[in-house]
Amino acid sequence: MRPSRTKSKNILLGVCSSAACFKALTLASSLVKKGHAVKTVLSPSAAKLISPQLFGAVTKNEAFSEQFNPSLVSGEGHISLSDWADFYVIAPATANTIGKLASGICDNLLLTLAVSRRGALFIAPAMESRMWKNGFVRANVSMLKKSGVKFIGPVTGRLASGSTGPGRMSEAEEIIKNLPL
Ligand SMILES: Cc1cc2nc3c(=O)[nH]c(=O)nc-3n(C[C@H](O)[C@H](O)[C@H](O)COP(=O)(O)O)c2cc1C
Numbered sequence: 001m002r003p004s005r006t007k008s009k010n011i012l013l014g015v016c017s018s019a020a021c022f023k024a025l026t027l028a029s030s031l032v033k034k035g036h037a038v039k040t041v042l043s044p045s046a047a048k049l050i051s052p053q054l055f056g057a058v059t060k061n062e063a064f065s066e067q068f069n070p071s072l073v074s075g076e077g078h079i080s081l082s083d084w085a086d087f088y089v090i091a092p093a094t095a096n097t098i099g100k101l102a103s104g105i106c107d108n109l110l111l112t113l114a115v116s117r118r119g120a121l122f123i124a125p126a127m128e129s130r131m132w133k134n135g136f137v138r139a140n141v142s143m144l145k146k147s148g149v150k151f152i153g154p155v156t157g158r159l160a161s162g163s164t165g166p167g168r169m170s171e172a173e174e175i176i177k178n179l180p181l
Pocket of ligand 1: 098
């Protein structure tokens, strides 16, 4: 077998509560199959839509969603998770999380990790077109881009509502092409 050209990376995957959060499982699975280590953090709302245990099963690493999870508080705290990661990718990212990031808000673990991270932050937004086009969201995206955050997508396509327009989350392979692997 030919040796892989890419070195294994430690990747923190943030998952927000979007209708596209099932695509984050494909992303996690593809990264693991390529030999990378993935640890997942779900926003508390995302953990209501999709089970953290599913990400645990796919990545073979415990998936976190609670900022005050006892095992995090006494063991692998947010700083050690930040130190572990080569970079952080939030996919899907909601309008809510993008807005909080633009203000440096840290009221859940996913956000705290973004603000305490050492490496690059990649964001793959997912939302309905009217949200993506909204002036608040535009200003927050622009602010984050100025801070060096890298956006992957969204693309124009079919949305959860059934309509078509900008706001569809990029597919896993497209996200992977844009990561420093
Ligand atoms: C089924 C469902 C799908 C949703 N999809 C999206 C979405 O794709 N994008 C978005 O910005 N918000 C979406 N929302 C709204 C967010 O879940 C809501 O704004 C939430 O507060 C975001 O929390 P989080 O950013 O902490 O994950 C959805 C809500 C529900 C119930």
